[in-house]
Amino acid sequence: MDILMKALYLLIFPGLLYCSVAGLLLAGIDRKVVARMQKRIGPPLLQPAYDFFKLLGKETIVPAAAARRTFLAAPVIGLVSLVVTAVLVPVFGFSAFGGVADVVVILYLLTIPAVAIIMGGAASGSPYAGVGISREMVTMMAYELPLVIVLLAVGKAAGDGGVTFSLSKIVEYQQANGPLITHWTMWPAALAMLLVIPAEIGSHPFDVAEAETEICEGALVEYSGAPLALFKLSSAIKLYIMTALFSCLFLSGWGTGIVAVDALILVAVCAVIMLICVSLVRAVCARLKVEILFRFYWRVVAVLAAISLILAWLVG
Amino acid sequence: MIQHLPILAIMTYFLGAFLTTLLGHNSKSVRWFLVMLASVASFVMMCLLIKPIFLDGGIIGYWMGGRAPEAGYAIGIGLEVDALSLFFGLLVTFTVLLSAVYSIKYISRDDAQDKYYTLFLMLAGGVLGLVLSGDLFNIFIMVEIMTFAAVALTAYRNWAEGSLESAFKYLAVGSIGSSMILAGTIMVYSQVHTLNLAQISALLAGQGLTNTTVFAFALLFIGFGVKAFIVPFHPIAADAYMTAPASISMVFSGMVNKAGVYGMIRLVYVVFQIMDVKSVNYLIVLLGTITMFIGVTSALNQHDFKRLLAFHSISQIGYVITAIGLATSLGIAGGLYHAMNHTLFKGLLFLCAGAVFYSAGTTDLDRLGGLAKRMPQTAAIFLVGAAAISGIPPFNGFASKWVIYQACYEAAAAASGFASIFYAVVTIVGLLVSVMTLASFVKVSQSVFFGQLPDEFDEVKEAPLLMRIPMWIMAACCLLAGLLPGPLSRFALQPAAAATLNIKGYIDTMMGGGYAASQMGDVTPVAELDFSTIGYWQPVAWLVLFVIIMAAVLIVALGSQGARGNKRSTELEKVDGKYATFFGGEHSTYSMVGGSDLFWGLRYNLRHYFGFLSDMHSGVVNDYALWAVTAAAGIILYMFLFL
Amino acid sequence: MFKKLIDNSTAKSPWIYHINAGSCNGCDIELVAVLTPRYDAERFGFKLAGTPRHADIVVVSGPVTSQSKERLIRTLEQVPEPRVIVSLGSCPRSCNVFKGSYSVEGPLDKFCHVDISVAGCAPKPEAIVLGLAQAAQLLKQKREEAAQK
């Protein structure tokens, strides 16, 4: 029974099925909204799903120069780690694995998809992938520092004097004291987190790693068919997870108590967050250079987050 | 019988070393037999100690020649094995065993193998003697034996580029450290007129801190700092790890620097019991944090596989030191856990580097590439090691790092004012260092195992089975240590942490019951480590996940077609059309991003800092000595000012 | 059902890879114009892919020159099945004004099977959209045919 429950969590809700649907939906909304911002009609809402299924039906080519096993295993590993992360992020009050979700675990799990892309790219043996890997890695180091500080700041603010690494404790604190976004000390951190999200999911101004016009999609250059579909699904799920993480860190503490309704509300909230930090930015910005991106995250975003951390210490 | 095991384990190594020189000169098989016998026997002896010490909580004291203390003074030389010593002893014997197996094939192309094995066993005996010893001067002697053997082994392949100079640097800076240990020892002796650790501990606790004690502590601390290769004593380590044979690099990072760490723990927690002094905590944590940061950033700068690993070794020791400096039971347990994990994964990575060197003849990241096609098992093992050291769940590096962050942040929460901000910054640096570790291992995997295969490595073959066996064992241990933190902490880490904090038993075992009671305060309780909060330690969930992964991999593998990757690269050149790499329409040729160029964006932004690092590791032995002396002076000054 | 889902998706999400085989850039500009707000080909799911591995539809413009011939053929081979090749403009169809030039080896159908051909110099965006939409349907057809085999 326990196994069945766990399998249910991992595969249906809040695991694979739920987060895939939510992620693809969010990606669809994103594309539609950006199109509307540019006065276009835009693709149908389900376009990312169409893309995904189409790619499943395509031929999978493994280049002769590739390290075959790594090349094929990389997308699966990335997807699985994201599904695990999705299970660990609470849906308002509900968290699948008994409320023991931990911020550091999530932090580390979130690096795995990027690493999977990098490993896959490295295994493909393409020079474009080499450049892509380099950029992906630098991007990752750029946003990881602010992300770490944000998580610690939130942990401090929600720690009730101490510090907590537990997401469920953070949610409980917000249930008692209102969402953290209402605390003025957390505003810089929230802003920093909003800026981290587009880099984490590799959306437009920060998509140096997958710049399709410069380096032919970077690390994904040799992927086709089902593995590529898994990567696309991963990036959609990442969209959901990052926004859900934001809502969990700053906007949670309420909810109807009915899991199904909460899940729907969460997707709506995610969509709003995504509109603010992904779609809007994506529609108006041009792609940054990688060294500028790095400087931006370490000088601006990290400082924002650090301000919050210090404020949390002084006030809390 | 059981109390004779520690000395027997040490003597087995030394006897083995002696016999190897005597008998193993001509015959390969005799040599191997002796070495394997010595390493297996010692390992078994250490394993036999698990039950009385870890499980039953006993402490074994042993007086050489039966010279028990007379009139309350220790006159003999003692061995004392508590859980802490045994923990490190197990690490040492385990590393030696695997390294010995690995050496058989790895060293087979060199001459003077009997010398190699003699020095190897001497090194092993030195480190084991150090961790099991209960006598301060004996510790010094063991440190010297260890350094001596280590230097000789660094210079063993004197045909290799730079091995001689790195051996000399190691010797020069290492001997400064040894002299400090000796000077510190004698200063302690001048205060308490004994060399027995247990008695020193009891008497010093009664005396309180005097100027001489502080000076002695500073000297010993610096000495063990040099042996643990904390920054700024680290450049010698980077050189030595790089140029020594990989089997020895593994031993270096697996146990030689652990010996320094052990010395520090013994020193600050047991001998001087100084960890309730906040300024010592800050100093150790600060040194640890600097060590991990400088280690990892220097690693980002490297373009040699083994040198990169060497800097990571330094960086990971920084984690251990930081955790130990926190002086909480969680911190100590985390530090010990990470020390163990570091032995496992860094040993594994060094063995991978050795396998690459054995097969391809170089470890230059700018020249290598695409070896995963020729050495698939080594590549797989390397990925395990890289994931473990970067702290990717579910491997062991993650679990121990998690404990360390937790300890850091709890310390931050417990402290107030400046200290809490300091510990918070330490946590942030720790997490950042982890990401950078990941980055540099991405660099290694891209430029050694993946990417394109240069023509010159066409003929490369997989490493021999005898080299792969220890690698696989270590890889399995990495996974097991990550998946079973609960039993591990219950049966090994908690006893060791408890032994570190509760030294009454340690003193009483050696000096007779009740000796400590007159001098010591209360026993510090050790909190139960709770790994359940990590959140993913749910075996059932992992089982389900495993099934899902397998199914997914199967589906993907079945649905894919493509050319098999086992062609020669000259043949790959001929592969055209569909299965060729996309090259913008051109015929695909060899073209790779060089390993040292992979983090351009980062390096460009931090160019001044990286320039400073390059200058710091100038390669001139005077500079290294200057770093060491300056740091030593600084530490001594700090101790006098704040203690 | 799953198969049908994939079949339907195939028609709805055609990704384009564009090869310029010596074109004067007129057609290329028109192709980009198709993606602008006025014509917005993305509403049909069209997207420009950065690499032939991701592509479903390869759009070739220009009379195949001797410099581009080999590269063109190589790139076309690298596109995974099912794929549709669309020739854009008069040049790949007949070499247009470049016919007879010492450096032109075209037209395109000498080297590969052309599924859809959009004529014009340069073709109107409306024509391109129509051609691409047909190509998308063709993709689905090809997939179904492949499944029957």
Next chain:
Amino acid sequence: MILTNYVCSILLIALGLYCVVCKRNVFKIVIGMGVIDYGVNLLIVSIGFNPGGSAPIFTARELSHDMFFVDPVPQALTLTSIVIGACVTAMAMAIVIKLKQKYGTLDTEKIRRIHG
């Protein structure tokens, strides 16, 4: 009188450190290492010294309570330490010979193939 010993030993250690840090000749660095060792040895012996004490050479039968002699333990330590120091110097010399053969120089500024 004993103070002279301490001062001398500290001086020796300082001199040795100076030698290791500042001298560019590998050979002199080895000498410096030796000098540090001797300084420490002097320190050890001095610490064990009791003014007016006799040499601690007795059989167990001769031993009585009113005897006054210097502490024998540091002397034993010194012996061990001297032996170790000799070994280390021998090792260092061996390496220096090899260095000279391989690099053709004893200048530390030139013996830096590994750096960065």
